[in-house]
Amino acid sequence: xxxxxxxxxxxxxxxxxxxxxxxxxxxxxxxxxxxxxxxxxxxxxxxxxxxxxxxxxxxxxxxxxxxxxxxxxxxxxxxxxxxxxxxxxxxxxxxxxxxxxxxxxxxxxxxxxxxxxxxxxxxxxxxxxxxxxxxxxxxxxxxxxxxxxxxxxxxxxxxxxxxxxxxxxxxxxxxxxxxxxxxxxxxxxxxxxxxxxxxxxxxxxxxxxxxxxxxxxxxxxxxxxxxxxxxxxxxxxxxxxxxxxxxxxxxxxxxxxxxxxxxxxxxxxxxxxxxxxxxxxxxxxxxxxxxxxxxxx
Ligand SMILES: C[S@@+](CC[C@H](N)C(=O)[O-])C[C@H]1O[C@@H](n2cnc3c(N)ncnc32)[C@H](O)[C@@H]1O
Numbered sequence: 508x509x510x511x512x513x514x515x516x517x518x519x520x521x522x523x524x525x526x527x528x529x530x531x532x533x534x535x536x537x538x539x540x541x542x543x544x545x546x547x548x549x550x551x552x553x554x555x556x557x558x559x560x561x562x563x564x565x566x567x568x569x570x571x572x573x574x575x576x577x578x579x580x581x582x583x584x585x586x587x588x589x590x591x592x593x594x595x596x597x598x599x600x601x602x603x604x605x606x607x608x609x610x611x612x613x614x615x616x617x618x619x620x621x622x623x624x625x626x627x628x629x630x631x632x633x634x635x636x637x638x639x640x641x642x643x644x645x646x647x648x649x650x651x652x653x654x655x656x657x658x659x660x661x662x663x664x665x666x667x668x669x670x671x672x673x674x675x676x677x678x679x680x681x682x683x684x685x686x687x688x689x690x691x692x693x694x695x696x697x698x699x700x701x702x703x704x705x706x707x708x709x710x711x712x713x714x715x716x717x718x719x720x721x722x723x724x725x726x727x728x729x730x731x732x733x734x735x736x737x738x739x740x741x742x743x744x745x746x747x748x749x750x751x752x753x754x755x756x757x758x759x760x761x762x763x764x765x766x767x768x769x770x771x772x773x774x775x776x777x778x779x780x781x782x783x784x785x786x787x788x789x790x791x792x793x794x795x796x797x798x799x800x801x802x803x804x
Contacts, residue, residue: 519617535560538564539561543592546572567589568592575619591641592729608744612730630716635690638723652680734763747803764799770803
C-alpha cells in the first residue's frame with residue numbers, strides 16, 4: 508500500500524549543512540546536481556542560495572524519498588529523477604545540460620529509510636530482511652542470507668563490513684538456515700549477537716548489517732561510478748562535494764581525489780568533520796560523517 512506523505516515525516520536531519528554549502532559555493536544562476544536528494548534537506552539549502560535562473564537536478568533511487576522531497580520543496584527550479592547517481596553524467600545530458608556548477612553526494616541512507624521497519628534495514632525490525640533503497644531491484648538481503656554460499660557470505664561480511672568474525676557468522680548463518688529460513692532483521696541480529704556472546708556499546712550486528720546493505724545496493728560501485736562521471740559532468744570551476752559515513756566510502760573518495768590530480772583541485776586536504784555541537788545533537792548519523800570536496804580544473 509502506498510504511504511501518505513503524512514506518514515513520511517522527515518525524521519532525517521541533514522548533516523554538515525553549513526560546511527557543505529560553503530564548499531559547494533552555490534552560484535545564483537548555477538546548475539546543480541543533488542545526487543542523493545533524500546528528504547530534500549540539503550536541496551532546500553541549495554535552493555535558498557540559487558536565483559530564479561538557477562536549476563537543481565535532484566536524483567534518488569528511492570521513490571518514496573523523491574515523492575517526499577518533491578512535495579516538501581515544491582519548486583519549479585527542481586527536476587526529479589529516479590535513478591542511480593552513478594548515471595549522473597547521462598542524466599545531466601538528458602536534461603539538456605552541458606556542464607554543471609556543482610554536485611553534492613550525501614551518501615548512505617536516510618533516517619526515514621532506517622526507521623521504516625518495513626524496509627528491513629533495522630536490527631529490531633520484525634519484517635523480512637530487505638535493505639533495498641530501490642524497491643525495483645531484484646536482490647534483497649534475504650536472498651543473500653538465505654541463498655548465497657557460505658564463502659560468498661563470509662567475503663561480503665569481511666569486505667564490506669570489515670567484520671572480524673565474518674567466518675564464524677557465515678558458518679552460523681548456513682547452519683541455522685538448514686532448519687528454517689532467516690526471515691527477519693531481528694532473526695539475523697540475534698544470530699550475530701549469539702556469535703558475540705552478547706551486546707557491547709555498539710550493536711554486534713552493526714558490521715554485518717552495513718556489509719549486507721552495501722552489497723545489496725552496490726554502494727561502492729555506484730560511488731566510484733559517480734565520482735568518475737563527475738569529471739565529465741562538471742564545468743571548469745565546478746565543485747564536487749561528498750559526505751561519507753564509513754571508512755570504505757571515505758577511502759574511495761580520498762583515493763579518487765588523490766588520483767585525479769590535474770583534474771581536480773582538492774579543497775579539503777583533510778576531511779571536514781561535524782562540529783562538536785552537531786555531533787552532540789541528537790543526530791547519530793553526524794558522528795561518523797566526513798566531507799571532502801574538490802574543484803574541477
Ligand atoms: C543520507 S540520505 C540523503 C539525505 C539528504 N541529503 C537530505 O538532506 O534529506 C541518502 C539518500 O541517497 C539515496 N541513495 C543512496 N545511494 C544512491 C544511489 N546510488 N543512487 C541514487 N540515490 C542513492 C538514498 O536512497 C537516500 O535517500
